[in-house]
Amino acid sequence: xxxxxxxxxxxxxxxxxxxxxxxxxxxxxxxxxxxxxxxxxxxxxxxxxxxxxxxxxxxxxxxxxxxxxxxxxxxxxxxxxxxxxxxxxxxxxxxxxxxxxxxxxxxxxxxxxxxxxxxxxxxxxxxxxxxxxxxxxxxxxxxxxxxxxxxxxxxxxxxxxxxxxxxxxxxxxxxxxxxxxxxxxxxxxxxxxxxxxxxxxxxxxxxxxxxxxxxxx
Amino acid sequence: xxxxxxxxxxxxxxxxxxxxxxxxxxxxxxxxxxxxxxxxxxxxxxxxxxxxxxxxxxxxxxxxxxxxxxxxxxxxxxxxxxxxxxxxxxxxxxxxxxxxxxxxxxxxxxxxxxxxxxxxxxxxxxxxxxxxxxxxxxxxxxxxxxxxxxxxxxxxxxxxxxxxxxxxxxxxxxxxxxxxxxxxxxxxxxxxxxxxxxxxxxxxxxxxxxxxxxxxx
DNA sequence: GATGAAAACTTACACCGCTAGTTTAAGAGC
DNA sequence: GCTCTTAAACTAGCGGTGTAAGTTTTCATC
Numbered sequence: 001x002x003x004x005x006x007x008x009x010x011x012x013x014x015x016x017x018x019x020x021x022x023x024x025x026x027x028x029x030x031x032x033x034x035x036x037x038x039x040x041x042x043x044x045x046x047x048x049x050x051x052x053x054x055x056x057x058x059x060x061x062x063x064x065x066x067x068x069x070x071x072x073x074x075x076x077x078x079x080x081x082x083x084x085x086x087x088x089x090x091x092x093x094x095x096x097x098x099x100x101x102x103x104x105x106x107x108x109x110x111x112x113x114x115x116x117x118x119x120x121x122x123x124x125x126x127x128x129x130x131x132x133x134x135x136x137x138x139x140x141x142x143x144x145x146x147x148x149x150x151x152x153x154x155x156x157x158x159x160x161x162x163x164x165x166x167x168x169x170x171x172x173x174x175x176x177x178x179x180x181x182x183x184x185x186x187x188x189x190x191x192x193x194x195x196x197x198x199x200x201x202x203x204x205x206x207x208x209x210x211x212x213x214x215x216x217x
Numbered sequence: 218x219x220x221x222x223x224x225x226x227x228x229x230x231x232x233x234x235x236x237x238x239x240x241x242x243x244x245x246x247x248x249x250x251x252x253x254x255x256x257x258x259x260x261x262x263x264x265x266x267x268x269x270x271x272x273x274x275x276x277x278x279x280x281x282x283x284x285x286x287x288x289x290x291x292x293x294x295x296x297x298x299x300x301x302x303x304x305x306x307x308x309x310x311x312x313x314x315x316x317x318x319x320x321x322x323x324x325x326x327x328x329x330x331x332x333x334x335x336x337x338x339x340x341x342x343x344x345x346x347x348x349x350x351x352x353x354x355x356x357x358x359x360x361x362x363x364x365x366x367x368x369x370x371x372x373x374x375x376x377x378x379x380x381x382x383x384x385x386x387x388x389x390x391x392x393x394x395x396x397x398x399x400x401x402x403x404x405x406x407x408x409x410x411x412x413x414x415x416x417x418x419x420x421x422x423x424x425x426x427x428x429x430x431x432x433x434x
Numbered sequence: 435g436a437t438g439a440a441a442a443c444t445t446a447c448a449c450c451g452c453t454a455g456t457t458t459a460a461g462a463g464c
Numbered sequence: 465g466c467t468c469t470t471a472a473a474c475t476a477g478c479g480g481t482g483t484a485a486g487t488t489t490t491c492a493t494c
Binding site for chain 3: 465466467468469470471472473474475476477478479480481482483484485486487488489490491492493494
């Protein structure tokens with residue numbers, strides 16, 4: 001087939017389909033040929049719209065990041081903003097866990113990821129945190145959220161009771177997979193509350209009333 | 218070359234060499250042929266010692282996990298044990314960051330990873346944490362440590378000042394890479410302290426003196 | 435000394451990312 | 465309406481991938 005009257009592909013369609021394939025079968029199962037086949041097209045046709053496969057993955061990753069709500073930093077005090085942002089971030093990632101290892105390498109040149117970093121850092125600095133500390137807090141939060149989305153903790157344990165016989169405290173570990181949602185959610189909530197509790201304590205101890213910012217906005 | 222008088226390969230040598238290649242060139246650059254070449258052998262010879270490439274990666278991942286110190290749970294109170302374990306865990310991972318995305322998927326069937334999970338969970342239960350809470354704490358800590366090792370926060374930002382021009386608060390972001398160690402270390406310490414601070418507060422609030430365990434050992 | 439397993443090998447298959455060159459349609463300028 | 469350029473599909477093919485299959489030789493055991 002030569003050039004068709006109506007273009008078969010565009011970047012958005014490629015990104016959507018790639019994300020669906022990654023969600024269904026994993027990052028490793030995405031090949032240019034499989035992606036093209038899902039779009040009723042031959043493999044190399046993709047290169048009319050993206051220079052490399054990595055560029056496709058960048059666009060997929062950024063489309064996921066774009067669904068994170070960062071407007072909370074304009075509306076809430078910094079603790080509440082961090083809490084809501086972290087929850088929104090985690091929700092976006094857990095819907096598409098297979099792209100997380102790629103996405104978690106950092107913002108790179110992806111616009112949505114850069115916008116998110118900007119909003120978080122800006123919100124913290126406005127609240128009075130020293131710049132270096134704001135960087136640390138943003139990083140620590142990303143560590144926690146990305147780690148929580150990287151793979152379900154519960155699904156990391158095989159459903160095979162015999163495997164745990166040699167480990168005195170893991171005799172119930174084979175049941176973790178059955179309680180995946182409550183385990184993962186409970187762990188995330190516990191960790192998030194603990195982190196924010198600790199950060200609030202440091203704020204109270206080290207950020208002087210004079211430095212405390214003008215609030216959201 | 219048929220069967221040699223002296224075996225050229227064994228599992229340990231394969232694992233060591235694979236880890237070295239992964240450290241040097243990344244997980245994606247490890248192929249069976251490249252690994253075999255580094256061992257002065259042809260690709261398929263590896264399959265006399267491992268059934269699949271994934272089995273090699275499992276062994277590599279477990280050799281990294283094996284270097285984490287989990288004896289602290291026998292010597293220290295639970296807060297100090299968590300702190301030292303988390304530091305040891307992170308050190309093990311940051312020495313070999315390229316294997317982290319693979320390793321962080323969960324313990325699977327890897328013996329050292331299972332032993333670590335057992336030690337952490339056992340230590341927390343002994344300290345009086347309810348079993349479900351101990352699971353959550355272990356998961357939350359793994360989220361944070363794995364996230365921190367998954368990729369340097371600082372290295373996630375490209376060293377290109379022009380890229381940040383459009384973002385009001387990121388105008389110094391291109392300098393992050395130059396301060397990689399202090400940024401990553403500062404973020405980890407801050408997050409770890411905050412997490413443990415928050416957990417200790419919950420312990421004081423919810424674990425009654427009667428439930429509080431027999432201490433380490 | 436015969437037997438069977440072990441550990442290297444060669445060959446081959448189906449797939450991978452990507453490049454090069456081809457074909458035709460769409461759109462712009464005269 | 466013709467011409468020119470660009471766009472978007474195609475086919476063919478390169479070098480690389482994991483790994484299955486079968487071969488050859490050596491070592492250990494009966």
